[in-house]
Amino acid sequence: MSTLVSNRRSRPHADTDPATNWAEHGLCVRKARDFHASEVRALVICEACPVRLRCLSEALREEGLAAPSYRSEIRGGLTAFERAVLSGWKRPTAPTGGRASGDMDKAEELLRTGTLTDLEVADATGVSRQTVGKLRRALGLSSPVDLRGATPQERIAQRTRPGQDGHLLWTGDESTAIGGRRVKGVRLAFEVGYGRLPEGSVKRTCDVYPCVAWQHLTDRPMREALAAATPPAPAVPAPVEYLYELWDANWDDGPLGNYELRRHPITKKTNLRISFTYMGKASYVDRQRIEAEGEIYHRRLRRLLYLAPPELPARPEPASLQTLRQAMAAAHPDRGGTDAAFMTAHAAYQQARRRAGA
Template identity: 80%
Template sequence: MSTLVSNRRSRPHADTDPAADWAALGACVGRLQAFQASEDQARAICASCPVNLRCLDEALREEGTAAPSYRSDIRGGLTPHQRAALSGYERPKAPTGGRITGDLDEAERLLRGGSLSDEKVSTATGVGRHSVSKLRRDLGLPTQVDLRGAAPAERLAHRTRPGQDGHLLWTGDEATVIAGRRVKGIRLAFELGYGRLPEGSVKRTCDVYPCVAWQHLTDRPMRDALAAAAPPPPAVPAPVEYLYELWDANWDDGPLGNYEIRRHPITKKTNLRIAFTFMGKASYVDRQRIEADGEVYHRRLRRLLYLAPPELPTRPEPAALQTLRQAMADAHPDRGGTDTAFMAAHAAYQRARRSAGAQR
């Protein structure tokens, strides 16, 4: 008997490694979404493919004489039924003296799966019980194994088949009945592999469904232990933002005084405010105003705060600017002035600075 493809929903060579062989020349390479959009579109792509005959030959070799239900997708420009007819597949005949009702192709697929009883195949497909039994014999499949009273290990062996890379694949329904109790295959495999009942849910560590290899299964305590042993992700410090202040340690030094830029960390931003710390104490400024003007005078702290680092004075100012700057210094609240007077002097000084810069 020819070997059947292991995955009923096999895909065309659009899903293979394009660098492997002839499949790299296929017209469907890189166009899998378009290929699977509709049967007509897939056949149109195959019609212009330079290796469609090679693709068809590969499909016939893989699928052998399998029934159409074991084939899928357009391959080599042909549908599953067309490829089945080309391969010499013959649909099993109806039992003598009657006509088979129900889905015979589906019945064959379930019987070849080897996991369902004749009764369950009959119920699932509508094919009569005796017809299913005869179909099993005509296909050359082994007779049913009576697993009533069988040991759990025997049931596991009967309901699984080996897969690639150490996977053990559960076949048929996801559960089996042991001593009158319905047990999921994944829990049965865990119990037999680890020699104990699982605690909590059993999950796979691999991404292969329906793998039940016990080495690939974990219960809740095992997952908790793995999570506790895993190193914590590295902490990424959040970027720190600041408000800035141009500080002159001595107002009497003139325009080339002892200047420095002080930073005050921003702790939070809202639509209306920017919160920051000043000498360890929390404070805030009007966000809309400082973002519009680039600066704001803080009345309580008596400080002029900037959104970006201000420029340090690097050369002497003109006499007119020095006069305005001195007037601003004299109006500062620390020297007996008032907030209103300082802000007015500062505004006059800034206008003069901008005007002087534009003239230069």
């Protein structure tokens, strides 16, 4: 049997010697999610990693002559099997013939010792792990405690490191071998934390990858119960912002100065522009300028727009009908006035009469 591998790992995203910082330069630190997505992606990332050779050297030193099943999947750009062969490990030769390949007698002998897992027996005898499992059940033997990870609690302690704000970060491969089976870190942490097997997929309630704190994990029934107990939040309309304009209500009907305040909804803000709608049509203004000056003249719309509501100018005092009548009479051509002056005075007089209801 080969020497069991310790849990210290050379991967940059796993526990490393605090006195060195080479691991911080590994590409798998910045691309952890892609690294764990598939073996192909991991190999591509390792190929361009500046510390690949250092990572491989540390992996070979730590793993020794261990069989592939004792090693993590991709380290230093090589698979577990490739590193095992590079270290000098040789697969046990399996005799030909018989009902199954491998040394079945040796497998039975090792199983009866009660100290080796199915993977360990398979590596030592050349018998497939599935056949070893069938043989164990036929002999009526139970699975021993996994010597490589001891209890599930100890395995979690070996494969995790504390994070900030109560997070517990899983290191290395997403799954681990324990009790003769491979299980994902999130499922193992769920089983230990809640004391039961999860139903359905296990998901994180936090957005920290790869956190396996059991308080942050849920299975399908827990998510369904939470959804049923949590009423939907009421929809809160987003606050509407506006650009403002002073509008003269009398611009086409008599003297100017009867101002109203108009609002134009803002639809979007960027670093350079403020987009808004003007009478149902989209437009925009220079954001930096209007925020610096508080107002801006829109050339296409020919309007002066404000960032904040401006004060309404005071309305001019209406002239009395008598004063307007006198001004109209004085502007008459028979009294020395002009036709244009008389028409202007007459229009002002008629407008005042309409407003007064005369």
